[in-house]
Amino acid sequence: MNDIDDGLMPLQVFTTAASLLELVDKKVTLSLRNGRTLFGVLRSFDSYGNLVVQETVERIYLEGKYAEADRGVLIIRGENLALLGEIDLAKEEELEAKHAGLEKIDFDQASDEFAKRDEKLKEDFLEKEQIRLQAGLFSNLVADHPYRF
Amino acid sequence: MLPLSLLNAAQGLPLMLELKSRETINGYMLACDTFMNLTLRDVVCTSADGKEFKKMDEMFVRGTGIRYVRVPENLLDQIVDERAVKREERRRKAGQ
Numbered sequence: 158m159n160d161i162d163d164g165l166m167p168l169q170v171f172t173t174a175a176s177l178l179e180l181v182d183k184k185v186t187l188s189l190r191n192g193r194t195l196f197g198v199l200r201s202f203d204s205y206g207n208l209v210v211q212e213t214v215e216r217i218y219l220e221g222k223y224a225e226a227d228r229g230v231l232i233i234r235g236e237n238l239a240l241l242g243e244i245d246l247a248k249e250e251e252l253e254a255k256h257a258g259l260e261k262i263d264f265d266q267a268s269d270e271f272a273k274r275d276e277k278l279k280e281d282f283l284e285k286e287q288i289r290l291q292a293g294l295f296s297n298l299v300a301d302h303p304y305r306f
Numbered sequence: 307m308l309p310l311s312l313l314n315a316a317q318g319l320p321l322m323l324e325l326k327s328r329e330t331i332n333g334y335m336l337a338c339d340t341f342m343n344l345t346l347r348d349v350v351c352t353s354a355d356g357k358e359f360k361k362m363d364e365m366f367v368r369g370t371g372i373r374y375v376r377v378p379e380n381l382l383d384q385i386v387d388e389r390a391v392k393r394e395e396r397r398r399k400a401g402q
Contacts, residue, residue, distance in 0.1 A: 191328075191373070200307065200382065207309035207342075211382055230382050232309045232375040234342065237326070265356075 174235075177202045180243055185210070187233070188240040192275060194218070195228065196244070206235025217267040219274075222260045224267030307385055313338050313375060315385055321346070322376040323367065328354035333365065342369030 171178060180199050187195040187210065197213035213228035286296055307315075316335055323331045323344075333346035344367045351360040 189373070191326075201309060201312070203308045203310065209307065209309050209312055209382070228376060229379045230377050232313055232377060234369075234372050234374060237373045 174202060174204050174206050177208075177241070180241070184244040184246065184249075186242050186244055187238060189233075189237050190239045191237070192271070195231070195233075197228075197231070199241075203235075206238055208233045208235065208238065208241075215264075217264070217271050218259075219262075219267060219270055222262050222267065223256065224262050224264040226264040307382070307389075310338075310340060310342070312377065312382065312385070313342065316375075316377045316381060319378055319381065324373045324376075325367075325371045326373050327371065331365070331367065336364075339369075342372055342375075343367065344369070344372075 197210035200209040333349035336345040349362040349365045
């Protein structure tokens with residue numbers, strides 16, 4: 158992963174935000190804490206995990222459907238980021254082939270459906286939480302908490 | 307170009323921001339600080355469901371409430387180009 162092997166420093170020196178250094182100018186996928194997914198080119202970052210992403214596309218995947226919207230250049234506040242990964246350009250074609258099998262729908266419509274699904278997750282969680290509390294148990298935040306709220 | 311310096315460079319330009327509360331805000335940025343707090347001018351604020359719009363002359367946004375900021379597409383390329391030109395100038399001066 159790290160190209161910087163001068164024999165003086167151990168490999169994998171960068172563990173926190175600096176580990177993004179090798180992803181700069183690469184195509185990446187981002188998952189935000191609200192459950193949204195973005196694709197774009199990582200241009201810069203800082204120690205807070207704030208990012209600059211160029212040519213950003215937001216995609217929503219639903220069952221058998223997907224939608225996308227251009228988002229241009231974004232400055233993403235680091236605390237909203239759940240996950241960031243490099244896209245393997247060799248495998249991107251496969252991804253596009255998969256898209257061909259999905260129906261492309263209007264973004265606003267997908268956004269509404271996504272919000273509804275989110276709401277359902279929230280209700281399910283609160284219901285389970287209620288059962289646990291009634292049984293005198295601690296809440297199981299780690300296993301069931303849909304991170305988005 | 308650090309994220310916050312890009313934001314700084316966007317002063318006076320139109321921005322679109324999404325807050326954690328899912329509201330979106332469109333307006334011209336007057337100023338920003340290192341906390342990402344912003345003051346905006348000629349603002350249109352769209353509610354989370356996208357159905358209500360509020361117009362405001364001026365607005366202050368606390369940085370902690372921001373999810374992301376969308377800056378004009380050409381700004382980033384423009385700054386990168388400007389920096390390249392400056393670097394070239396400096397190199398030429400150093401060579402003299």
